[in-house]
Amino acid sequence: MTQNAQKPMSQKTTPTRPYQPFLLRVLHGITALCLIAALLTAYWTYDTYDGRWGGIPLPKFPDIEGIHGTFGLWTLLIFPALVVYACRPGQRRLVQPDTFKKLAQVGKPIWWYTLNRITNTFALLALTFALFSGKMMGSSWLPAGELSHAWYYAHLISWVVMVLSLALHLLMNAKVGGAPLLLSMLTWRFRDKDSPAHWPNHLSQWWVVTQQGAWQGWFQPMTAMIALEISILVSLVAAWIIPLFKP
Template sequence: MKPTHPYQPLLLRLLHGLTGIFVLGAIFTAYWTYETYDKRWGGIGLPKFPAIEGIHGTFGLWALLLFPAFAIYALRRGQKRLLQPNSLSQLSQPNTPIGWYTLHRGANTLSLLSLTFALFSGKMMGSTWLPNGELNHTWYYIHLVSWVVMVLTLGIHLLMSAKVGGMPLLLSIWQWRSRPEESPKRWGNSIQKWWHDVRAGNRSSLLLVNRAILYRVLEAGILLSLILAWIIPIFKGD
């Protein structure tokens, strides 16, 4: 019998769910930080709360720590959910199922890129800028733009998910059930098998076969950006 609700792999749900929680926390606290220290373009009247910047940094740090694993999963195991080599031709078929699915894949891909942009620009900021009233740093403006981009891409991601799968697809990422073969009890054996295959030179276990150049470039660009986000602040100071 065909399941009523789509099934999402357990690892995807864990990585997507945790990353999503920290990203949503970072988005909200980023806006509160703006209202506390800046507010040059208006606001909604949130109270000033100087400690919010540290809370925002904590959410951002956890997102930064989790995102590499989520990005690798998305660009390897989750390739079907991202833009395909033939996506451009599929976009020429508006108001058709394949056209909407392609837009959904585009929204997923854009979400990965926008989160990379937000995490990188956030790490380029100095921790003392806002408390000291230094609001005209270029990286601060770039990080503000990244906040707007993140909000927009998150909205597009949710809208496209609702369009192609409705409420069942939106809820499937939060369900608790899992298949026996996905049990965490088996993760140790799976890791051992993967490492054995790596040492034996089994390239299929490394997921390097049948990968389009698009995903290789995206993965390399995202991971390089995240590595540089850790390295550059060491040398540049505040």
């Protein structure tokens, strides 16, 4: 018998499961949980204090606004770390310099991958808009029945945009990777080199090189991806600062 004929049938190759970096899964997972909780409590807040455009018969719960604000705050605290990761180690998952060129290849696999990158980027921008508009609101507006503020309308619009972007994000990832890709973001397994045990060492090394002046080249060269990162981070910082000067 030949050597090929002696190979057992059990040696058939199996499809490789997609692997996501563990840090990405942690940042993405925490942000997603806080965001979904914020979206749900945001609707309950609208239903309690507004409801002008219809709703479902939820119990009136005046404290829900504070709960929504808490989830929004948690999202705002973790989101910058996800932005930095997405725009640096994970930038291949976002829009690329040749995005418009690849969009011309309608129906081909690269077209779907490009659409997926666009929806991923859109989700980051939508969440930035939601967090910024939420911070611009006054905590006393809704309890006082003040429903005509521009920032309140902006925050309502951001809720709709965020829900749509989240749906597109899930649908496009399901399209390009199917269930294996979606499930790869939910598993807690990680490779040895990806272990959280290495994170303190990585952080200390980063701090050493930062002290040595590496931060001066943090935003060089100035690419579209770096510009996206800066614009989002500046918006998030402004969301903290601007309310301090509001009357």
